[in-house]
Amino acid sequence: MLWFTGIICALVIVIGPVYLLLKYSVSDINSINTGGNPVPMWPYNPTLQAYVYLFSDSHFYQVLLNSVVISLFTIALGMILGIPASYVLGRYKLPGRKVLLLMIISVRLFPDIASVIPVVEFFIKIGMHQTYLGVILAHTLLALPYIIFIGAGAFESIPDDLEGQAIILGANRFQTFFKLLFPLAMPGLAAAAIYTFLLSWDEFIFSYFLMLGKQEIYTLTLYLNGIKYAEPQNLLAAISVCLSIPVIAFSFMVQKYMVAGISAGSVK
Amino acid sequence: MKNRRICWEMIILSDFKRTLSIENVKQWFFKTWPIFPAMFYLMSFLVIVLFYLIGLSLNHPCSEINFPTFASFTELFKNEYFNSALINTTLFMILGTPLELITGLFLSFLIFRSFFMRGVIRSLFLIPLALPALVTAMLLFVLFDFPGGHINHIITGGYSWFPQVFDQPINWRGSKLFSMAIALFGKVWRDMPISMLILLAGINNIDPELFDAAKTMGASFRKRAVHVIMPLMIPSISVVLLLRSVEMWKEFIFPFVLAGRYHLLGTLIDFYYNEIGNSHMAATVSIIMVICIVFSTLILMKILELIQKLIVSR
Structure with missing residues (x-):
């Protein structure tokens, strides 16, 4: 009985705030501005007016586009740099491997909020402050160690015998990589790409310090933070839901890719 | 005991020399070059972070105080x-x-x-x-x-x-x-x-x-x-x-x-x-x-x- 009560309490604590977020996002404005009366606990006169308002606002589309563009370019740059590095770390037992791994993770040992000032100062100096490129480079910096680690795990899980067989059959290093290893490591690399997208999509600290003051390039997180005092709560909740949906959906996709082990049983 | 130690030292030294031979370094470079762009990217930012953090914190906006100074730290603690x-x-x-x-x-x-x-x-x-x-x-x-x-x-x-x-x-x-x-x-x-x-x-x-x-x-x-x-x-x-x-x-x-x-x-x-x-x-x-x-x-x-x-x- 005690255990059951515990489960119920935990579920209320975990799901309660999420329910309230969804409830606010579909609430009529009159059920939020109640003139001192309690705000109903359920969606009184549920409406999609907050979402309709949001998707009829051209500025919101601009913000959405900024977020998508920055996330996609971060994935592209991160993968271009990360896949070759993860191939080396995953496939070769190199002398000094531990030192290389330490060097890769070293910049991430600094808290984001501590490393953001030097990065912003440097970008101001080279003229990349308040630019898409600056934010993409910063997000790539955050994601790259994770891409390399996830990718190295994906390459490492491919049996050595497969590569050996390809070499015996006359494939050179590039053919082995592009025709054998890369397709086999795809699920892991896809997980790394999705992880990068999520990181860039809801990243706040670097985006805030690098974009503050230039609304044209604001991402969703900055837009949400910028309007928190000005806009009604149902709109804040609707933006929060829009920000969360890709994160929740892609989180499940990453799980799926992580589970898929396409190389299992491929060595005859 | 002493002989065994000398023997171990010789093995380690020869292993080290073998590792450092030009052929091995070439091989190592041939295998590892794809990692260099990512390493360069991450190391550059590490240097930037360290350089600016140390440079800024050991400096002071007041032009009369020269680098290096702990003036920012002392001011902060007050x-x-x-x-x-x-x-x-x-x-x-x-x-x-x-x-x-x-x-x-x-x-x-x-x-x-x-x-x-x-x-x-x-x-x-x-x-x-x-x-x-x-x-x-x-x-x-x-x-x-x-x-x-x-x-x-x-x-x-x-x-x-x-x-x-x-x-x-x-x-x-x-x-x-x-x-x-x-x-x-x-x-x-x-x-x-x-x-x-x-x-x-x-x-x-x-x-x-x-x-x-x-x-x-x-x-x-x-x-x-x-x-x-x-x-x-x-x-x-x-x-x-x-x-x-x-x-x-x-x-x-x-x-x-x-x-x-x-x-x-x-x-x-x-x-x-x-x-x-x-x-x-x-x-x-x-x-x-x-x-x-x-x-x-x-x-x-x-x-x-x-x-x-x-x-x-x-």
């Missing part, structure tokens, strides 16, 4: 904003770390044994982690609104299912204590699945025979949890405490959204950089934050080592 932020962050860490452990333990004890729909419940417990931190902070921003947020309506008796606790609504974000408390609540709520997963992994590594043996000897669930599971979970508890304490020191988003006027070290960096426009002070606070993290981790590791020794000796 500053009441900084002292207040340091105390706030220390309290945030001291209260938040055990809270994260307790919530993680609570959730992991609830779902470590198999029961109907365990997988579904476990997935539901992971929901806070799937929400972006900013969304969680914004949700609390709405719920703890003054005077019309849900929480104020609950505590002032607005709903029949909850007794009236206060006569007047509370201005949560206008009070240092309450704004810090809701920032801490948000942080703990969002991160509790991480603690749960680490602790769950720790519980799953415990040999179930130990647990069954205690059960056979008549120990109740509470006694089994306290005397069998807990001591064997010390390694995973240590990991939770170490990781979460670091997270508490560097927290930014929750205090930024919910306790804007009352600073932690993280939000003080924003205050100095974006509001005052003093990059030297911001970098100095960053350095102090890193030092605090290193020291607190070392102290915590020492304490955990002592506790582990104490438990083993008992």
Whole structure:
């Protein structure tokens, strides 16, 4: 009985705030501005007016586009740099491997909020402050160690015998990589790409310090933070839901890719 | 003995020379060149971070004081904003770390044994982690609104299912204590699945025979949890405490959204950089934050080592 009560309490604590977020996002404005009366606990006169308002606002589309563009370019740059590095770390037992791994993770040992000032100062100096490129480079910096680690795990899980067989059959290093290893490591690399997208999509600290003051390039997180005092709560909740949906959906996709082990049983 | 040592030295030396031969270096370079662009990228930023942090913190905006100087540090330690932020962050860490452990333990004890729909419940417990931190902070921003947020309506008796606790609504974000408390609540709520997963992994590594043996000897669930599971979970508890304490020191988003006027070290960096426009002070606070993290981790590791020794000796 005690255990059951515990489960119920935990579920209320975990799901309660999420329910309230969804409830606010579909609430009529009159059920939020109640003139001192309690705000109903359920969606009184549920409406999609907050979402309709949001998707009829051209500025919101601009913000959405900024977020998508920055996330996609971060994935592209991160993968271009990360896949070759993860191939080396995953496939070769190199002398000094531990030192290389330490060097890769070293910049991430600094808290984001501590490393953001030097990065912003440097970008101001080279003229990349308040630019898409600056934010993409910063997000790539955050994601790259994770891409390399996830990718190295994906390459490492491919049996050595497969590569050996390809070499015996006359494939050179590039053919082995592009025709054998890369397709086999795809699920892991896809997980790394999705992880990068999520990181860039809801990243706040670097985006805030690098974009503050230039609304044209604001991402969703900055837009949400910028309007928190000005806009009604149902709109804040609707933006929060829009920000969360890709994160929740892609989180499940990453799980799926992580589970898929396409190389299992491929060595005859 | 001496001969054996000389022999070992010769083996090591010859191995070292072999490793450093031009042919081996060429081979190593041929194998590793794809890693260089990523390494160059990451190392460049590491150099930039170190260069600017040290350069800015050992400089002072006052042109009469030359590099290197600790003037920014001395000025900072006299500053009441900084002292207040340091105390706030220390309290945030001291209260938040055990809270994260307790919530993680609570959730992991609830779902470590198999029961109907365990997988579904476990997935539901992971929901806070799937929400972006900013969304969680914004949700609390709405719920703890003054005077019309849900929480104020609950505590002032607005709903029949909850007794009236206060006569007047509370201005949560206008009070240092309450704004810090809701920032801490948000942080703990969002991160509790991480603690749960680490602790769950720790519980799953415990040999179930130990647990069954205690059960056979008549120990109740509470006694089994306290005397069998807990001591064997010390390694995973240590990991939770170490990781979460670091997270508490560097927290930014929750205090930024919910306790804007009352600073932690993280939000003080924003205050100095974006509001005052003093990059030297911001970098100095960053350095102090890193030092605090290193020291607190070392102290915590020492304490955990002592506790582990104490438990083993008992």
